[in-house]
Amino acid sequence: MVHAMIPILRVARPTDRMAELIAFYRDGLGLTVLGDFRDHDGFDGVMLGHPNAPWxxxxxxxxGTSAGNAPSPEHLLTLYLPDRAAWQAAKDRMTEAGHAPVRSHNPYWDRRGVTFRDPDGYHVVLQNADWTT
Known part of the structure; x- marks a missing residue:
């Protein structure tokens, strides 16, 4: 089976602002809460994504631990949305959820995308392009 050879990617990071992050990624970006846990060896957590995506x-x-903010404005996630209507809908959903676009630290991302800052200061780019290597 080919799918067994394709790993599932989990990008994990700590936060001090769980409720605000859930609202940003769920309500603004439209991701789904895939699971959560409470007091697992001193940790609370939530997983968000698209149910059929491999990430x-x-x-x-x-x-008792502080996570702090993003170390730099170059710590970012990029979501590629090649369909112009889907990209515009995602952008509109973010602004309707109260998130204003910010200028990207790297001007490349402003050419075909729009950048938002999450509650921890990490940048999320909605890129209106195909992903290519």
Missing amino acids: HLEFTSEK
Whole structure:
């Protein structure tokens, strides 16, 4: 079976702002809460993504520990949306959820995309392009 050889990607990072991050990624970006956990060895967490995608994001909060903010504006996620209507809908959903676009630190992302800053200061780019290597 070919699918058994394709790994599922989990991008995990800590946060001090769990509720705000869930709202940003669920309500703004339209991701689905795929699962969550409470007090798992001192950690709370949530996984968000698209149910059929081979990737998801995990945000964790460790009791008694501060995660801090993004180390730099170049710490970002890029979501490629090649269909112009889907890209515009995603952009509109973000602004309707109260998230204003920001200028990207790297001007490349402003040419065909729009950047938003999540509650921890990480940038998320909605790129109106196909992903190519």
